Amino acid sequence: MFSGAYSKKSITTTTNTSTPKRPEFPLQCTEGINVTQGCPRTYPTTHDPANPSRPSNLTCPSYFRWIHEDLRPWKETGITRDMTERARMTADFRLLIVDGKAYIEKYRQSFQTRDMFTLWGILQLLRVYPGRLPDLELMFNCGDMPVIPSxxxxxxxxxxxxxxxxxxxxxxxxxxxxxxxxWGWAEINIKPWRSSKYIFLCLHWVVNID
Known part of the structure; x- marks a missing residue:
């Protein structure tokens, strides 16, 4: 979506094909310095698709095939409790989702605050799509290099x-x-996409002029 003033003529002759604005959930549940209200303990448990942020696809994207490839080592045996517990040796945290609620067990400090914003994204999924995430348990590593050599x-x-x-x-x-x-990792100081996109467009225009 682009901001700016449009003439009445352009409004009547242009068809708006943009998707509805996706809801945004800040990390802080309340605003202001003197916070007296806490984050809610309960959230909706069912998903209402009446006003979806984007239309649903009838088929899965092509990159979904890599999910099957990544899980191939466990296709015949499944994933056992022993396997999961051994992943603790390299994990930064354990994520458990039960009945739409997330539980975290932290094992070690990840690089800067990368784990915090990974978990924030998962909480966003639980809020935007209540009732759609199944119960699950997983071990997560927040580093840059692979840790399970084949x-x-x-x-x-x-x-x-x-x-x-x-x-x-x-x-x-x-x-x-x-x-x-x-998009939330504070230490690397990446600006929000809307402001960054404007900067990229300006730089592209300057490069073309030069």
Missing amino acids: KDFRGPNASPPPSFHYCADEGSLDIVFPDWSF
Whole structure:
């Protein structure tokens, strides 16, 4: 969506095809310095698709096939409790979702505040799509390098620990997870997309002029 003034003529002759504005949920539940109201303990448990932020697709995106590829090491055996607990050795935190509520067990301090904004994104999913996230448990590593080398888990009886991570490569078994921490990660000082997009457009215009 673009901001700015439009003439009456342009409004009557232009069809608005933009999707409805996606709701935004700040990390702080209340505004102001002297906060007396706490964050709510309960949230809706069912999803109301009456006004979706974007239309639903009838088919999954093509990149969904990589989900099956990332989970292939556990296709025959499944994921056991022992495997999950062994992932604790490299995990920064454990995430547990039960009945739409998130529970966190933190094992070590991740780099800067990257874990905080990863968890913030998960809380956003729970609020925007109540009742749509299944009960789950996962171990998560917030580093930049893979931590589960595939060479350590070869053979039919191999049982690699399921570790969710931002990255993986051909020599690792880390389960890739979307990295949305950058839009809140304070230490790297990335500006909001709307202001950054304006700057990028201006720079592109200047480069073309030069």
